[in-house]
Amino acid sequence: MISLVRQFKKIPFSNLAKRCASTFQYVDLQHTEDGYSLLKLNRGPVNSFNLEMANELVEAIDTVEKLPTSRGLIITSAHKVFSAGLDLTELYNPTGDKNREERLRLFWSAFQEVNLRLYRTPLITMAAINGHAPAGGCALSLNCDYRVMVDGKYTIGLNETQVGLTAPYWLCQLFVSVVGYRNAEKFLFLGTLLNPQDALKVGMIDDVVSADELMPTALREMKKWLAVPDVGRTKTKELLRIGYVKEFEKLRGGDLEGFVAVVNNPLLQKTLGGYFKALQSKKK
Amino acid sequence: MISLVRQFKKIPFSNLAKRCASTFQYVDLQHTEDGYSLLKLNRGPVNSFNLEMANELVEAIDTVEKLPTSRGLIITSAHKVFSAGLDLTELYNPTGDKNREERLRLFWSAFQEVNLRLYRTPLITMAAINGHAPAGGCALSLNCDYRVMVDGKYTIGLNETQVGLTAPYWLCQLFVSVVGYRNAEKFLFLGTLLNPQDALKVGMIDDVVSADELMPTALREMKKWLAVPDVGRTKTKELLRIGYVKEFEKLRGGDLEGFVAVVNNPLLQKTLGGYFKALQSKKK
């Protein structure tokens, strides 16, 4: 049960991630000499998750885990939004076209994988949230060990119900573990987006600072965590999180089928169609 | 797992509820044109639960669920007390008389059913707590999605231990989900009744307002919730609550037998006997 030396089992480099090029398109990854790496989401303008960005994130986590000199990972954004969540073009019109059907499945599997890998990594993980973080953007940060957010007119939360969608079961459970059951329930039912101060009060984030203090705060916090010996910390992380990880893996297949069914719902497709049409008119 | 269109499965109209007349004796039910219904507990003076009121509540929930124009339900009281909990006359002298024995079982089954139905209904449910809400009164409100309470010399909580009783397991677990494990433990061990301000601090209720602001606040909140599309909200409610519902259903039979055993305990019967005797002398 308890082991002083055992680290998390390294998960074999995922097939999904193999598809990525060895240099990243949507992720800027730097390794520092202070024992951690810095990852900037770089898929402007709003870092919405497509298949490729999700795959690159998995590959990036894998890269840092294998790097003997990096014991931590700070995730932030190269843009003004932390991440707006799923790229809706991944969900539009997936049927009739074999490639698009296949891609939809790969997309959701990759998004599951990012969340799962980030949650279970023995690395010290921190989100430096420098802008809006709704839905999938919030999910990404919830999987980290620590969250600091910039103060201002930004919001964070799981707002899926506002657009007629549902946060998946595993995300709901993760949310419950961070903000408690009752808060999670209320926020999820209403799809509430919180400003940084309110998010801090309920524990959705761990600190709120001004924009110029965001990275310094993340670095200070990282140093504090790096000072703790890995051996006990990583084992404790495994002890606490392994139950969730096992449940996630068990329901993963069903969650994928459920997601595909939701996306193929004609009502959602009609809504998405209208949305993209409006967007196109706007551009003209 | 995930479904965009599926609603909660409609539970077949319960046999318990069938016993009720189609017009209610202890429940005032009004349907509004704004998308919700209003239910007033009307079994004065303190809305204590007897078999008939419990059955009527189940039937009322069922009625509103079937009404296409109502997506929400506000529960309040027609009297100065929200609800004092179980009617103790239901528990007195149940043995020896076949009818009373049978009624005791029907009574507890009906009380279980009210709680379970209210917890799992896809309706938006709100308790507008306009007075004391101890024990069963508190339980009723805990099953709702939202609780607003009137400020003043009123109390809310699960005070069963104070009178030598025990909140049933399913109620303890519901309480834990609302106020957290540690608070639940402390309040349940001591049978603590909280004033509205303290109840707000620990999340037992969501808002406290003056008497004349109670219904306006409930209505404003209802409007806010009605603005969220049902499809995602109801699915999220099911995702979050189905685990509890399944556990409740599994232990329901044993919970009934346990309740009957508790009630038949000579010590409790003696206590109740003394209580009713004192009450009678008072009336004379």
Add this chain to the structure above:
Amino acid sequence: MISLVRQFKKIPFSNLAKRCASTFQYVDLQHTEDGYSLLKLNRGPVNSFNLEMANELVEAIDTVEKLPTSRGLIITSAHKVFSAGLDLTELYNPTGDKNREERLRLFWSAFQEVNLRLYRTPLITMAAINGHAPAGGCALSLNCDYRVMVDGKYTIGLNETQVGLTAPYWLCQLFVSVVGYRNAEKFLFLGTLLNPQDALKVGMIDDVVSADELMPTALREMKKWLAVPDVGRTKTKELLRIGYVKEFEKLRGGDLEGFVAVVNNPLLQKTLGGYFKALQSKKK
């Protein structure tokens, strides 16, 4: 499920405890005429747990449970530290010597037993924390029904990761139940020790008072709890805690093996060797 009269099943006097003499060496136990007993840890200077103190604690709990006139137990320290946790000499050089190997197993079994017995006892249990309470000292207090701590430059928490160790699974889960999952995670990862005011804020303790108010506060609180009939309180305690107790018992054997493996790790032995050498030089 529910029972008005049933108390916790008395657990047969443990084999571990039988080894103790009938008079205690490391525990001062007094019975009051007000319905409770007072236990002072007395293994100076810092009340570190060795096999004998752990066994005596189990025996003391057993003694008080059997005493018809005591329904409560207040645990405090006869020294300036509440308890510094495990006595590291119990962990040093256990291999090669049959007696030391056997003793290591008895030691951890006894520590498990103290925690389990204290958690499940029907007694009202309170910790009057009159000094530092790291690691095992914190664990002891977490198993009580109520914790009051003296204000000042004292700390409380589970700091195992700071020294490269891991709090056992059952202790992590107990911690989660008291301070909530997210707080537990953060504190456990970093091995955080909190001052009394911060510990109060997160619910790790229930009250903070000045040194001369510590025992009066514990006594006042004990009186409040003694005023609640045992019958409902003890049944509620069982309802809420039985799940944890069962899980603990199931994983107990594996937890012991894990602990033995951790202790036999050469790295830990080397660290302990250095520690004891430094301590010896200091004494000279």
